[in-house]
Amino acid sequence: MAKQTLFLEDLKVGDVFISETYELSTDKIKAFAHEFDPQVFHCDEILAKDTFFxxxxxxxxxxxSITMSLLTKSLPFAHGVIGAGGEIKWPRPTRSTDVLHVKSTIKEIKPSKTKPNQALLFVECETINQHNEVCQHLVAKLLSFRRGR
Known part of the structure; x- marks a missing residue:
């Protein structure tokens, strides 16, 4: 069954969306780190033991990146998940044994003053592990559009 595509007029403050899950692994962490963030605490289990983490x-x-993938599959916004900024925090490390999901809550809808067919959604996105611990907290500003824009 296909998900309903949601336009601006379908959304309200307090709406909650829950994503599917994503399983991490040591290999996934190392592969990402080697390409994009090659630091010992992301690349080497032994050396990582003596680090901050x-x-x-x-x-x-x-x-x-995992959060973004889960968001695109769980936020059925018409015209996609289009970011206009945000604030991100990582209150705890994400580990190789974590199984993550994202809980997204619309906190504010701010209609555009110059473009009546759109608004900014302020969406709180918590990336949560299998122990119900928040590994990432993101307040995203996302664009939303009315039908027939």
Whole structure:
């Protein structure tokens, strides 16, 4: 069954969207890190033990990439998930044994003053592991459009 595509007029403050899950692994963490964030705490389990993270941790940007993938599949916004900025925090490391999902909540809808067919959505996105611990907190500003723009 296909998900309903949601336009601006279908959305309200307080709407919640829950994504599917994503399983991390040591290999996934290392592969991402070697290409995009080659630091020992992301690339080497043994050396990572003596770092701030006390063990192998996924790059924050890896967690952000996983979050983006989960968001695109769980936010059925007409015209896609179009970002206009945001604020991101990583309150705890993401580990190789984590199974992540994203809980997204619309916190504010701010209609455009110059483009009546669109608005900014302020969406709180929590990337949560299997222990119900938040690994990433993102407040995203996303564009939303009315029908027949």
């Amino acid at each position: 006390k063990g192998l941790a996924a790059s924050g940007w890896h967690t952000a």
